[in-house]
Amino acid sequence: MMIDEQSDSNAAIVIGAGLGGLAAAMRLGAKGYAVTVLDRLDKPGGRGSSVTQDGHRFDLGPTIITVPQVYEALWAACGRDFHKDIDLRPMDPFYEVRWQDGSTFTARQDTDAMLAEVARLSPRDVKGYKRFLKDSEACYKVGFEGMVAKPMHRLWETIKVLPLFALLRADRSILGLAKARVKDPRLRMALSFHPLFIGGDPRHVTSMYALVAYLEKEFGVHYAMGGVQAIAQAMVGVIRSQGGQVRQGAEVDEILVKDGAAKGVRLTDGQEIAADLVVSNADAGHTYQRLMRNTPRKRWTDQKLKSRRWSMGLFVWYFGTKGTAKMWPDVGHHTITNAPRYEGLLKDIFIKGKLADDMSLYIHRPSKTDPSVAPVGDDTFYVLSPVPHLGFDDPVDWAKEAEIYKAKVMAEVEKTIPGFAEHISTEMVLTPEDFRDRYLSPNGSGFSIEPRILQSAWFRPHNISEEAKGLFLVGAGTHPGAGVPGVISSAEVLAKLVPDAPVVPELKVAAE
Helix, strand or coil, X not given: CEECCCCCCCEEEEECCEHHHHXXXXXXHHCCCEEEEXXXXXXXXXXXXXXXXXXXXXXXXXXXXXXXHHHHHHHHXXXXXXXHHCCEEECCCCEEEECCCCCEEEECCCHHHHHHHXXXXXXXXXXXXXXXXXXHHHHHHHHHHCCXXXXXXXXXXXHCCHHHHHHCCCCCEHHHHHHHHCCCHHHHHHHHCHHHHHCCCCCCCEHXXXXXXXXXXXXXXXXXXXXXXXXXXXHHHHHHHCCCXXXXXXXXXXXXXXXXXXXXXXXXXXXXXXXXXXXXXXXHHHHHHHHCCXXXXXXXXXXXXXXXXXXXXXXXXXXXXXXXXXXXXXXXXXXXXXXXXXHHHHHHHHHHCCCCCCCCEEEECHHHCCHHHCCCCCEEEEEEEEECCCCCCCCCCHHHHHHHHHHHHHHHHHCCCCCHHHHEEEEEEECHHHHHHHHCCHHHCCCCECCCHHHCHHHCCCCECCCCECEEECCCCCCCXXXXXXXXXXXXXXXXXXXXXXXXXXXXXXCC
């Protein structure tokens, strides 16, 4: 018997099992491709993966879910129901912001409740806050509905929205918009800090990011039971149900290019896997600088990548506490504490590359909502501090500074969670050096290229690569950008660029 070999023209490779890569694999599987996902870590999820230590589950990256319809649409494209796979819990309140003077701002979905918070904090700013909400809705319609899930690799797609951008004063920063609407410096911070969650400096990121306030108000803020890791695991389940593979512990060393077209990948162990469709969920900088190091590049040269402004780094301290579940009842699931300086601290982080003594912190206490993160009666926390990335001329030496900085963070957390340190039972720390080494993130940045206006849309690395035919990009470093809704939406853009898989004829068996 002899088998007539047929070209497996529906094979696709996805580099990286981050949320963007898994979403891409789901989309390609729904289009009929035989997908293999290759990931160097031991669990899927990339920055949304987790580590379990001494009975505590530390969710390493994103902690909140916004815009649930992007997940619903992804699952629906695969003939599945997102809510049958994931238990999504609405947060109310969303988070509490705290300042050094003891004042607080509690963010909620209800508009009247938010107006009451503004009136309590700064009565003169109620009218300005209402204007900000109108700004936010307008930005959402243009920036989210109009651009997020649409391909932006053609310059015209960006040019044609410029009149609307001009009308909405997109040239102004999100902090500039907040200053134009409210007078109280605390409110200015509360209305402008959101770009920090995707790596952007509020002093320079476009005011289009005011759309986040509308997203929160309209669609809520949620937590996935089991953490974002549970979403990643469910995505793997969908991929495998489509016949796809997800291989952990498999690191891609190079994208193979022949005659200007992607032809597959080579792993670090030397194994080569062939495919005419390659999707990289690795950071765009890593994709071009490392994975295509032997391929001449037209646009994304090493020099151009070096000239980009990169998002800040992250210092993240994860710890578990023993017997504290009923302690600190005023500390909820999400708390943000502010340094005495706002703009000065941002300048230190994003411009000077200086590790400041003061800090603003995000305190995550998932055990308030999800009992699976900690042993009974205990708590699981993580505390995140924005810090400079490693690309400055005199970068922070975290081998020397990590313990010193952790002690400073501990002193700051003590103001919010008094006595917590004596209850710590287990802990771990990630610094920008870990982001560089674990996630292969250039400069150890937390969110790839910073989302400034001239580093967004057409100006960002494109979803369809101009460097090799058959190569596509998804994830934080490409359009539409960082943040979980963004990386999930990058896979929706991919689905609009890639045709359905060709029908591969059945193998013909003939007698010799």
